Amino acid sequence: MKARVTVTLKTGVLDPQGKAIEGALKSLGIEGVDSVRQGKVFDIELSGSDKAAAETALKAACDKLLANTVIENYRIEIGA
Amino acid sequence: MKAAVITFPGSNRDGDVAKALKQAGAEVAHVWHADSELPAGTDLVVLPGGFSYGDYLRTGAIAGRAHIMDATRAHAARGGYVLGICNGFQIACEAGLLPGILVRNAHLKFVCKRQHLKVERNDTPYTRSYAAGQAIDVCIAHGEGNYIADAQTLARLEGEGLVAFRYADETGAVTPEANPNGSLNNIAGIYSPGFNVLGLMPHPENLIDSLVGGTDGRGLFESLVSAKAA
Numbered sequence A: 001m002k003a004r005v006t007v008t009l010k011t012g013v014l015d016p017q018g019k020a021i022e023g024a025l026k027s028l029g030i031e032g033v034d035s036v037r038q039g040k041v042f043d044i045e046l047s048g049s050d051k052a053a054a055e056t057a058l059k060a061a062c063d064k065l066l067a068n069t070v071i072e073n074y075r076i077e078i079g080a
Numbered sequence B: 001m002k003a004a005v006i007t008f009p010g011s012n013r014d015g016d017v018a019k020a021l022k023q024a025g026a027e028v029a030h031v032w033h034a035d036s037e038l039p040a041g042t043d044l045v046v047l048p049g050g051f052s053y054g055d056y057l058r059t060g061a062i063a064g065r066a067h068i069m070d071a072t073r074a075h076a077a078r079g080g081y082v083l084g085i086c087n088g089f090q091i092a093c094e095a096g097l098l099p100g101i102l103v104r105n106a107h108l109k110f111v112c113k114r115q116h117l118k119v120e121r122n123d124t125p126y127t128r129s130y131a132a133g134q135a136i137d138v139c140i141a142h143g144e145g146n147y148i149a150d151a152q153t154l155a156r157l158e159g160e161g162l163v164a165f166r167y168a169d170e171t172g173a174v175t176p177e178a179n180p181n182g183s184l185n186n187i188a189g190i191y192s193p194g195f196n197v198l199g200l201m202p203h204p205e206n207l208i209d210s211l212v213g214g215t216d217g218r219g220l221f222e223s224l225v226s227a228k229a230a
Helices: A016-027 A051-066 B014-023 B067-077 B087-094 B151-159 B218-229
Strands: A002-009 A040-045 A072-078 B002-007 B027-032 B044-047 B081-085 B101-103 B111-119 B135-142 B146-148 B163-168 B187-191 B197-200
Touching (some): A051 A072, B002 B014, B146 B187
Parallel strands (some): B002 B027
Antiparallel strands (some): A002 A040
16 A cells, blocks of 8 residues: 655744745746745555554654654545 | 763764763763663763754654653653753754754754853753853854744743753844844753753854863853762
8 A cells, every 4th residue: 555645834834945945946937936835745655455554553653753743734645 | 970972873973072071070871872771870861963864854853763762751751861962952852852843044054153152041950050141152063953833832931941042142142143043032952841951052062172262161061060969
């Protein structure tokens, strides 16, 4: 089973890296970019086929390590 | 004073902090991150500076989950001293020993320079050799030293007097110009509510010998050793 965990910065948390990327996009002449926020994506291979168990395990993984919930939110997507 | 200096993969200031502790009269043991127990009789656990795990994921995130951190949390819960310097401060925050988090410097640059700090109070085990309000001259070297916490946490830190050091100018004035990384309220270091855990971004262990430019860092290590003896 494959899963994707996406970790993003919470609203209001300053993201200097996103700002720098935004500036670089603008300097490349890419039109219409209002703002950029940088996040992280984790593609995870899971053994077993129980989606509920996978969801529980991934939630624990996010809370314990993948995200720092002081500043970050996470989203879990479980595929086939 | 028996100190245990933890070495994580990528720690690089463990030797310097051991030297500073020995100079102040402490006995120092080096402990590997994968160990699960601290040496018997450990008074102080030191999480040294460096780049544990290459700063992968988030600074201090992986080291903060190392085996030795369970023993370190138990030690802190018993009231034992834990000192986190630079990457060690980041590890302490990730391990839940201190609130908040250190993020990328606001201007995105790695800063490596001499830096004055205002000592907020001198009635703690870490600062009794200093004067309250004293400006000390130490140094900083970090890319992720920008301290942030939610408004409620920040209010609690300020209200309970848990800010240990603030970035300041040479007179001890806490100004926006003296803030090298964007930290909220110029925070350079914070205590746990019991004042037994201290995390700070600056490196007091760099300034312990006039041969290398100053000795203002000595006071922190001497304070700890005398706090233990008292």
